Amino acid sequence: MGIDRRSFISFLAGGAVGTLVTPIPWKLTDDISIWTQNWSWIPKNPEGASEYVPTVSKLCPSGCPVRVRTVGGKPVGVRGNAEHPYSRGGVTPLAAAEAELLYSPARVRRPLRRTPDQAYVAISWDEALAILEEKLGAIKGYRGKLAMVSGDPDGTINEVFSAFLAKAGSADFYLMPGEAQVAAKAWNDVMGGQGAVGYDIGNSDMVLAVGADVLESWGQVVRNRKAFADKRPHGEKPKAKYVYAGPVQNNTAAGADAWVPINPGTEAAFLLGLTYQVLKEGFRVDAAPDFDEFKTFVMSNFAPQNVQRVTGVAATTLVAVAKDLLRASAPLIVTGSEFGQGGGGAAMVAGLALNLMLGGLNRKGGLQALPDMPQVVSGAKDAKGLRSADLVAYLADVDKGRTPLPEAMLFYEANAAYGLPEASKAAATLAKVPFKASFSVFFDETAAMSDLVLPVPLGMERWDDICTPYGSGEVNYQLARQVIEPVFEAVNAGDVFLALAAKLGMSLGYSSFRQVLEAKASAIGADLDALQEGKPFTAPAKVTQYALRMNPGVLAKAIKDADKGGDIALAPVFYLRTGTGSTAVPPFNLKTIRDTELLGKESFVQLNAATAGKLGLREGDRVSLSNEAGTCAARVHINEGVMTDAVAALLGFGHTAFDAYSQGKGDNVAKVMKTRFEPGTGIPVWAGAKVKIAKI
Amino acid sequence: MSGHYGQFDIRWGMVIDLDKCTGCGACMVACQAENNVAIQTDASNKRLVTNWMLVFELSNGKSFPDHEVAYLPRPCMHCGNPSCVAVCPATVTTKDEEGGIVSQIYPRCFGCRYCMASCPYHARYFNWYDPVWPEGMEKTLSPDVSVRPRGVVEKCHFCHHRWMQAKDKARVAGEDPKALPQEAYQTACTQACPNGAITFGDLNNPEHTVHELAHSEYAFRLLERLGTEPQVYYMSRREWVRRAGDNYLADEKTGSVKNEHHS
Numbered sequence: 001m002g003i004d005r006r007s008f009i010s011f012l013a014g015g016a017v018g019t020l021v022t023p024i025p026w027k028l029t030d031d032i033s034i035w036t037q038n039w040s041w042i043p044k045n046p047e048g049a050s051e052y053v054p055t056v057s058k059l060c061p062s063g064c065p066v067r068v069r070t071v072g073g074k075p076v077g078v079r080g081n082a083e084h085p086y087s088r089g090g091v092t093p094l095a096a097a098e099a100e101l102l103y104s105p106a107r108v109r110r111p112l113r114r115t116p117d118q119a120y121v122a123i124s125w126d127e128a129l130a131i132l133e134e135k136l137g138a139i140k141g142y143r144g145k146l147a148m149v150s151g152d153p154d155g156t157i158n159e160v161f162s163a164f165l166a167k168a169g170s171a172d173f174y175l176m177p178g179e180a181q182v183a184a185k186a187w188n189d190v191m192g193g194q195g196a197v198g199y200d201i202g203n204s205d206m207v208l209a210v211g212a213d214v215l216e217s218w219g220q221v222v223r224n225r226k227a228f229a230d231k232r233p234h235g236e237k238p239k240a241k242y243v244y245a246g247p248v249q250n251n252t253a254a255g256a257d258a259w260v261p262i263n264p265g266t267e268a269a270f271l272l273g274l275t276y277q278v279l280k281e282g283f284r285v286d287a288a289p290d291f292d293e294f295k296t297f298v299m300s301n302f303a304p305q306n307v308q309r310v311t312g313v314a315a316t317t318l319v320a321v322a323k324d325l326l327r328a329s330a331p332l333i334v335t336g337s338e339f340g341q342g343g344g345g346a347a348m349v350a351g352l353a354l355n356l357m358l359g360g361l362n363r364k365g366g367l368q369a370l371p372d373m374p375q376v377v378s379g380a381k382d383a384k385g386l387r388s389a390d391l392v393a394y395l396a397d398v399d400k401g402r403t404p405l406p407e408a409m410l411f412y413e414a415n416a417a418y419g420l421p422e423a424s425k426a427a428a429t430l431a432k433v434p435f436k437a438s439f440s441v442f443f444d445e446t447a448a449m450s451d452l453v454l455p456v457p458l459g460m461e462r463w464d465d466i467c468t469p470y471g472s473g474e475v476n477y478q479l480a481r482q483v484i485e486p487v488f489e490a491v492n493a494g495d496v497f498l499a500l501a502a503k504l505g506m507s508l509g510y511s512s513f514r515q516v517l518e519a520k521a522s523a524i525g526a527d528l529d530a531l532q533e534g535k536p537f538t539a540p541a542k543v544t545q546y547a548l549r550m551n552p553g554v555l556a557k558a559i560k561d562a563d564k565g566g567d568i569a570l571a572p573v574f575y576l577r578t579g580t581g582s583t584a585v586p587p588f589n590l591k592t593i594r595d596t597e598l599l600g601k602e603s604f605v606q607l608n609a610a611t612a613g614k615l616g617l618r619e620g621d622r623v624s625l626s627n628e629a630g631t632c633a634a635r636v637h638i639n640e641g642v643m644t645d646a647v648a649a650l651l652g653f654g655h656t657a658f659d660a661y662s663q664g665k666g667d668n669v670a671k672v673m674k675t676r677f678e679p680g681t682g683i684p685v686w687a688g689a690k691v692k693i694a695k696i
Numbered sequence: 697m698s699g700h701y702g703q704f705d706i707r708w709g710m711v712i713d714l715d716k717c718t719g720c721g722a723c724m725v726a727c728q729a730e731n732n733v734a735i736q737t738d739a740s741n742k743r744l745v746t747n748w749m750l751v752f753e754l755s756n757g758k759s760f761p762d763h764e765v766a767y768l769p770r771p772c773m774h775c776g777n778p779s780c781v782a783v784c785p786a787t788v789t790t791k792d793e794e795g796g797i798v799s800q801i802y803p804r805c806f807g808c809r810y811c812m813a814s815c816p817y818h819a820r821y822f823n824w825y826d827p828v829w830p831e832g833m834e835k836t837l838s839p840d841v842s843v844r845p846r847g848v849v850e851k852c853h854f855c856h857h858r859w860m861q862a863k864d865k866a867r868v869a870g871e872d873p874k875a876l877p878q879e880a881y882q883t884a885c886t887q888a889c890p891n892g893a894i895t896f897g898d899l900n901n902p903e904h905t906v907h908e909l910a911h912s913e914y915a916f917r918l919l920e921r922l923g924t925e926p927q928v929y930y931m932s933r934r935e936w937v938r939r940a941g942d943n944y945l946a947d948e949k950t951g952s953v954k955n956e957h958h959s
Contacts (some may be wrong), residue, residue, distance in 0.1 A: 033803050042826065042845050043834035045732075050839075071839050077729045080888055090890030096725040100735075103832030215718045215891075222890040231893035234713050235931055254765050255718040255891070261761050470766075487832070577721040586730045587833075590739035591747055592721035599740045608760040638754065640763035659830075660737045661804045 030052020054534025057095035058459030064095035097586035121270035147172035159380035174391035180470035184387035186348035195543030200473030202227035202363035206328030212336030216601030219471020249641030262397035265688015267347035273307030294550035328371030330365030345681035346558035419581030421673035479531035557680030566690035584662035603666025630671035709927035716893035726888030734827030735792035738765030772852035778926025
């Protein structure tokens with residue numbers, strides 16, 4: 001039988017109909033999408049019951065309250081804690097990234113020892129402790145041979161460290177530089193104030209932030225921002241006025257009602273200019289016997305035209321800001337450095353004095369003098385002692401030979417080799433120390449130059465605490481709860497030091513760091529169960545002041561502080577989204593960095609068109625920023641939100657350690673943060689450093 | 697009005713107060729963690745980076761010292777007339793579910809990217825690479841959202857899984873899953889924002905804050921004259937910020953380009 005035309009067409013039609021009727025093509029297309037999308041290397045989602053564990057972030061310097069979500073007991077994310085009175089569900093971009101950092105490639109996974117050929121070999125904790133015992137045992141009891149730096153600004157763990165050092169005969173225990181130290185020197189040393197400085201932002205109806213980036217990185221930032229949000233009902237006139245004074249239109253300036261651009265490093269003159277206006281209205285501080293002297297000093301030096309010349313702020317603007325302060329019922333002046341470190345004492349004193357004059361001391365919505373918490377580890381440095389110890393001054397003394405080079409240095413979550421001002425010089429000084437041990441979550445620049453690198457659990461892997469962080473308006477205490485067992489061989493440094501102390505025959509009175517935390521909670525009268533549920537302990541106590549000084553003599557000297565090393569003032573900017581010196585940039589956060597901040601391996605600095613024009617620079621040009629301290633490479637981005645003759649530069653780039661997400665990206669601005677010692681106060685200052693900018 | 701794609705009893709929407717946003721990026725990080733958005737070692741080539749939520753920087757265009765800055769978080773607009781839906785040849789993206797969320801069914805997507813070309817908000821992203829997490833980091837993935845492979849398009853879905861969970865919870869509690877209180881269903885970015893800049897809820901429900909805020913004299917939507925009818929609203933008391941929401945001619949009055957009727 002032949003195939004005729006009719007049967008051929010029937011066959012085709014039958015085939016077509018049959019194809020549609022059979023499930024084969026549909027199954028095949030379905031399979032194609034499955035085959036092309038379900039590769040074995042595409043991760044599968046975890047399974048198990050969800051739980052939300054309340055704790056506070058020890059990763060984020062603001063100590064953000066969070067809830068860690070676990071699935072089958074394993075963390076899968078960090079959210080805000082809606083029930084926490086400070087954050088009410090808000091979370092910082094750094095705290096929100098903590099879960100993924102559990103498995104960051106940069107984590108120190110086991111104790112490491114550096115071999116003579118600079119390679120790192122894994123060792124056991126017993127071996128690590130034996131090395132520490134040998135090294136520290138040999139110098140125990142000799143003053144000046146051991147120093148330690150802690151990157152935790154407000155944990156009880158510092159008591160363990162400083163007591164350990166004290167028992168080993170060393171007084172050289174330092175915190176990484178921050179705002180608290182500058183405030184303490186201004187308030188306790190220059191002005192004779194008692195207690196620690198606090199700010200009640202939530203109850204103020206006029207917040208003037210001078211330098212301090214209160215809506216981005218300063219203090220308990222989520223709490224500040226919730227206070228800010230409360231006072232701004234949607235689409236209505238704000239119920240509190242926010243004014244930001246600083247060289248860069250940063251995130252605080254973006255949210256504030258007004259941005260007052262001032263030259264970097266001239267915050268003191270700006271504040272004294274405002275003081276001039278307030279003094280004219282007859283305000284005074286009766287508790288300060290030298291007030292009249294102070295008044296004469298301000299009235300003869302800080303008339304608006306003088307202030308305009310120094311700060312670049314027009315007299316009319318100055319008068320308007322002063323009027324706002326005088327009109328407010330609870331005005332508050334928050335002074336700080338735009339990048340949270342290196343600010344001057346003069347500005348801090350001027351800010352505190354202005355608060356006092358406006359009747360702000362211990363008033364609702366004003367400046368607060370907060371008592372320090374009782375200590376629980378005997379022999380530890382007290383809170384005041386901790387705040388007054390100055391790492392930058394110590395290293396400068398070591399560098400100049402005024403203080404002997406220590407034989408051993410210990411670091412706890414402190415990336416001193418990257419984050420200190422004049423970073424290259426600081427790293428070179430640290431390199432000279434014969435034995436260094438770094439207790440760190442991540443393999444950072446300091447770990448990379450240490451002889452011993454010891455893994456510390458990530459915040460959610462350990463018990464820890466936060467004692468009245470700088471910036472808060474009342475005494476408060478929070479417990480950081482361990483959510484899971486460390487995923488690597490990390491051990492709480494508190495436990496390591498307690499064990500080491502016992503081995504060296506100098507008991508610190510506790511056998512575990514948990515006990516120290518329990519003792520702390522009990523000493524302050526906090527309910528441990530409530531703390532473990534993520535509730536903060538607060539106390540209303542304030543310190544009454546008896547003899548305050550305005551110290552115009554010191555101010556007169558300090559106000560003269562200015563760097564003359566270049567034409568352009570450096571204005572560093574610190575965003576929590578780009579991480580800290582000890583966290584680097586978490587992988588998620590890389591995406592929050594604009595391509596005008598980082599492009600490929602190059603970071604940007606920002607200038608306004610007028611400054612760029614003066615320097616003959618255009619968008620995208622490659623430049624070097626240099627001064628006596630060092631050189632930093634960058635590309636140019638034109639941003640009209642930067643003051644003329646200033647250059648804004650983001651912190652957080654230029655890591656040489658860590659992982660592929662941070663390493664080799666951009667350059668570290670800290671290299672050109674030239675330090676000078678403020679006349680009068682002796683405080684090391686690196687805000688307002690000058691640089692020369694050259695096209696390369 | 698919900699556009700050509702039907703009327704919905706519930707219309708999930710957002711109102712983002714640009715006077716409150718200070719550009720910190722917490723919404724972007726919270727979104728990535730919630731939705732297992734793939735990470736990349738170099739995130740500076742923005743054409744290759746996936747951001748369901750992206751914070752734009754707006755400038756008033758003036759020179760120092762008159763310069764002003766504002767930040768604009770941009771999720772998917774979940775348009776009433778979504779241009780992406782009309783062009784999708786594979787019914788990956790639809791607007792057919794109660795709530796008006798524009799869906800994105802990854803296993804159906806074969807990566808033609810017509811939707812990306814059609815979206816005027818650049819809210820859609822193509823996976824140029826397979827998602828790669830460093831060893832162990834995949835253990836921290838959220839169980840709620842599947843991981844997308846190379847070759848498919850993805851975008852914000854208003855944390856749709858949270859809505860499903862909220863509805864389940866309501867059913868178990870014997871409540872009406874179609875009448876959820878505002879706090880029962882909130883997106884990750886809304887909750888994360890420390891400034892309370894993002895408000896999320898049912899635009900049709902007078903008990904939800906967004907209903908009132910969307911009617912504010914300061915409310916506007918992006919590129920309104922295109923007629924896409926976004927379910928995401930913005931608000932600002934600053935006129936230059938409202939003007940930045942569309943391409944205004946010099947003689948056009950701010951707000952004059954609206955062509956919609958609030959429901």
